Amino acid sequence: MKYKRVIVWFKNDLRLHDHAALFSACKESSEIIPVYCFDPRQFEEVGLGIQKTGDFRAKFLMEAVDNLKSNLIGLGGNLILRTGKPEELLPELALELLAEAIFFSEEVTFEEKEIEKNLENSVWKKGIETRTFWQSTLFHIEDLPFPVNQTPEVFTLFRKECEKFSKVRKTLQKPEKINFPEIDLDLGCIPELSTLGLQAPGNSKKGVLPFIGGEDSATQRLQSYFWDKDCLKIYKETRNGLLGPDYSSKFSAWLALGCLSPRYVYEEVLRYERERKKNDSTYWLVFELIWRDYFRFVSKKHGSKIFQLQGIKKHVDNWRKDEKLFWNWAEGKTGVPFVDANMRELNATGFMSNRGRQNVASFLVNDLGIDWRWGAMYFESLLIDYDVCSNWGNWMYVAGVGNDPRENRYFNILKQANNYDKKGDFVRYWVPELAKIPGFDIHQPNTLTKNELKAYGVHLGANYPHPIVAFSTREKGMSVKN
Ligand SMILES: Cc1cc2nc3c(=O)[nH]c(=O)nc-3n(C[C@H](O)[C@H](O)[C@H](O)COP(=O)(O)OP(=O)(O)OC[C@H]3O[C@@H](n4cnc5c(N)ncnc54)[C@H](O)[C@@H]3O)c2cc1C
Incomplete structure (x- = not known):
């Protein structure tokens, strides 16, 4: 064995199967110390009152870490849990536990890379090795x-x-056994959501799946x-x-x-x-x-360009920073039923279909003309499947600042609704105040007569908003994506 003791730092790789860092550590070290750090920066506010990791995502993460710990224990191992900055905690732990190296999966985006660099600098000075694995x-x-x-x-x-x-x-085999050393150390625990400024998310039975992390x-x-x-x-x-x-x-x-x-x-x-x-x-x-x-x-x-307004295409546009319009969108109160239904699903469950994501994203950037990064930031907080590259990459694409050869990724919401929710069942499911409107008409309540609306119990401007943009005057992108 090359090493006596190695720390395996788990990050966005919360599993035992096909885990390159863990697999190599088991081959090269007599003892393995798995560690997970809850980094408070992941739970900070990022602007507009939005928390970087929201309730749904945090809960899913806690469950995934808990499941990883159980599975490690099942193989004779354990998982040390800490709350704090990994680049500070890990060097201390490595010194205290006499670990010779820290193995971890490599990330690609700016903040994650900075943490990796700072960790590497700090442990290098202490004579502790770091090894990264593509994962x-x-x-x-x-x-x-x-x-x-x-x-x-x-x-x-x-x-x-x-x-x-x-x-x-x-795929790499899951280890058969983890040799966790005898150590006299508090193993730590998973923090309460409330200590991170979060709440237990509502348990909506309406979600597509009861997602459980792990x-x-x-x-x-x-x-x-x-x-x-x-x-x-x-x-x-x-x-x-x-x-x-x-x-x-x-x-x-x-x-x-x-x-x-x-x-x-x-x-x-x-x-x-x-x-x-x-x-x-x-x-x-x-x-x-x-x-x-x-x-x-x-x-x-492209590094940090994926987070910049001009994206990787360096495309300049006049994006608006209108908070009122943004929150109408975020809360599912645009008066455009297909958009509202999708946003309400996201808010109630932490998930939205791919079709929904493309439509609401296009609506925010093309119809409302709002800074696409606000949408990406909101998704980052809410989505239980938030992935930094997939989220910011897809948003860049929809906003036309990615490298899509098709100039215009405009989604005509009514056409999309007609293709994917012809009978209006999806809107009926998430926008109950419109539920009595039959068939496709539920997608365009503003085209119904006063008497019709009254018969369906809809009071535009009272229990359901008027559309916040006039569709007939949309300026951008009259080409329609399928
Ligand atoms: C604005 C916007 C933001 C998005 N943000 C995220 C995100 O943060 N995390 C995320 O995983 N996906 C994101 N997506 C991509 C896609 O919407 C989801 O991956 C998909 O809806 C997840 O459902 P599924 O697992 O049932 O997908 P399936 O249709 O079953 O696809 C299988 C897998 O393929 C991958 N995949 C599918 N479509 C895409 C895509 N367009 N881009 C990248 N990977 C894809 C996912 O890993 C998915 O689990 C985003 C899409 C848009 C338009």
Whole structure:
């Protein structure tokens, strides 16, 4: 063994399967000390009164850490829990516990990189090694057919090159045993949500799934979606759905925290293709995972530009900073039922479908003309599947400051509603004050007569708002995305 004692610092990789840092530590060190740090900066206010990590995401994170701890204990290990800055806590712990090295997964974005750099500087002076491992993508960074700083700007090119010239590596085995040393130290505990300025989120029974953080529930969801319910073979046809647990995989939250490895998902897709069926749908799930890779590599290539107003395209536009309009949007009170229904789902559950996200994002930036970063910030706080690269990358795309060859990603909300919620059931589910309006009319209450509205119990301007933008006078983007 190369080392006697190694700290494995868990971050957004809260699992035991296919975990490069843990796998290597088990091979190279006699004793392993797993550590997780709740970083208070992750729970600070970031502007407009928005907390960086909101209630839903925090709860999901606590559950994931708790599950990781149980699973480590199950293998003879344990998990030390601390609240504070990892770049300060880890060097202290390493010295106190006589650890020779700290192993961890590499991140790509600015704040995370700064923390890694500061940690490396601090422990280097103390003679403690750090080792980083690439972890979160389907294609390993070393297997890309181009240097990461030459990642193709256009998704299709990126995908084609990866599919043609790269291979997905096999998943790494989960360790059979973790040798956790005898130490005389307080192991710490998961902080109460209230100590982080958060509350236990409401338990809406209306959500698409009862999302529970952790590797166990992640693998159960995969088992259910692929194998028990046999949904994968129709994924491509159902993936634009809005209601219910099974129109899409719902893997995103577990992928974001690393409770699920994308390579494990990939291997299960291949097994499904061998044992059940191989078709466009099975391919399409992998296709979507490549989008996820794409945003990660684009973020690595462009650094902090993905958080800047002009994005990576350096596109300048006149974005408005109108807080009133923004909060109308955020609270689901725009008077545009399809937008409001989606935002209310997000606020009540911490989740929104992909179709919903594209529409509400386009509405904020194209119809309201508001600074796209406010939307990204709001999603960052609320989404249980928040992933820094996927979120900011997708927002850049919708805002037209990413590298999308299509100039205009304008979503015509009514057309979208007509395609994806023709009978209005989704709006009926989330906007009860409009529920009595039959059929597609629920999407356009402002076109109904006073008598009709009265009959349906709708009082525009009283129990449901007038639209906050006049659709007929929209200036931007008259091309319509499908
Ligand atoms: C404005 C906006 C913000 C978004 N923010 C996030 C985010 O913070 N975190 C996040 O994981 N996804 C984000 N997405 C992408 C996408 O909406 C979600 O990944 C998807 O809705 C999650 O549901 P699912 O797991 O059922 O997806 P499925 O349709 O089952 O897809 C399987 C997996 O592929 C990946 N994937 C699918 N679509 C995308 C995409 N467009 N970009 C990147 N990865 C994708 C996800 O990991 C997903 O779990 C965002 C999209 C938009 C338009």
